[in-house]
Amino acid sequence: MRKKIVAGNWKMNQTLSEGKNLVEGILAGLPALNESKEVVICPPFVHLSQTAAQLDEYEHIYLGAQNCSSEASGAYTGEVSAQMLQSTGTHYVIIGHSERREYFNEDDALLARKVEQALATDMKVIFCCGESLEIRDSNAQNEWVGKQLKSALFHLGDLLMQRIVIAYEPIWAIGTGRTASAAQAQEMHAYIRHVIASQYNPVLADNMTILYGGSAKPSNAAELFACPDVDGGLIGGASLKAEDFLGIINAMMAS
Ligand code: 13P
Numbered sequence: 182m183r184k185k186i187v188a189g190n191w192k193m194n195q196t197l198s199e200g201k202n203l204v205e206g207i208l209a210g211l212p213a214l215n216e217s218k219e220v221v222i223c224p225p226f227v228h229l230s231q232t233a234a235q236l237d238e239y240e241h242i243y244l245g246a247q248n249c250s251s252e253a254s255g256a257y258t259g260e261v262s263a264q265m266l267q268s269t270g271t272h273y274v275i276i277g278h279s280e281r282r283e284y285f286n287e288d289d290a291l292l293a294r295k296v297e298q299a300l301a302t303d304m305k306v307i308f309c310c311g312e313s314l315e316i317r318d319s320n321a322q323n324e325w326v327g328k329q330l331k332s333a334l335f336h337l338g339d340l341l342m343q344r345i346v347i348a349y350e351p352i353w354a355i356g357t358g359r360t361a362s363a364a365q366a367q368e369m370h371a372y373i374r375h376v377i378a379s380q381y382n383p384v385l386a387d388n389m390t391i392l393y394g395g396s397a398k399p400s401n402a403a404e405l406f407a408c409p410d411v412d413g414g415l416i417g418g419a420s421l422k423a424e425d426f427l428g429i430i431n432a433m434m435a436s
Pocket of ligand 1: 357
């Protein structure tokens with residue numbers, strides 16, 4: 182069964198006390214979630230234990246991290262391993278965000294190792310893909326995204342692939358206020374599902390959650406989530422205000 186998910190990626194925002202208040206605000210207005218409609222909160226690493234404690238008694242709202250190391254353990258100063266994340270109560274880890282690819286030079290081979298580390302625990306991966314404006318303008322977005330998926334994920338067997346959530350985040354829509362149109366999102370999501378069906382099988386592809394990310398907000402979430410292949414969103418800026426994030430969650434509940 183395909184799940185719908187709204188996930189908040191706080192990026193490098195919120196002090197510990199600000200984060201606590203934000204989570205309190207979200208929990209205060211949270212609708213009744215269920216097995217097929219989940220929420221994920223992805224704060225910076227230093228928040229994880231605090232947020233885990235806040236979410237402890239709630240169902241179907243999960244903790245996510247924004248990154249993990251490509252190594253299992255050892256002398257890697259400043260890194261945080263997948264196993265450490267899991268020990269805080271983290272269920273999801275975002276891998277391959279365009280900001281990590283661009284500012285921290287994370288390439289496909291490194292991302293494939295990070296995915297393996299995360300899946301070696303019980304966690305699930307929110308794997309991000311998406312093209313630049315230049316690639317979109319030259320109408321090469323499908324090939325680009327297909328290659329990103331192939332390079333970092335397609336070595337996985339069926340069982341591991343079932344623990345991947347894909348997030349399509351066109352770079353030109355991230356933090357720009359310029360959302361992809363519902364038609365653009367649907368077209369790419371359908372393409373991603375098609376590629377996964379060809380590489381794996383149609384059932385696995387049909388069950389896979391594919392999120393949209395990039396300037397999603399309460400005012401456009403309903404239209405995006407109404408697309409048959411858009412199964413929710415990965416939300417940046419609008420996840421930092423409880424009211425906005427709840428508006429997007431409510432759009433998922435109604436979809
Ligand atoms: P915005 O919602 O701020 O555009 O960010 C999207 C994003 O990058 C989520 O990972």
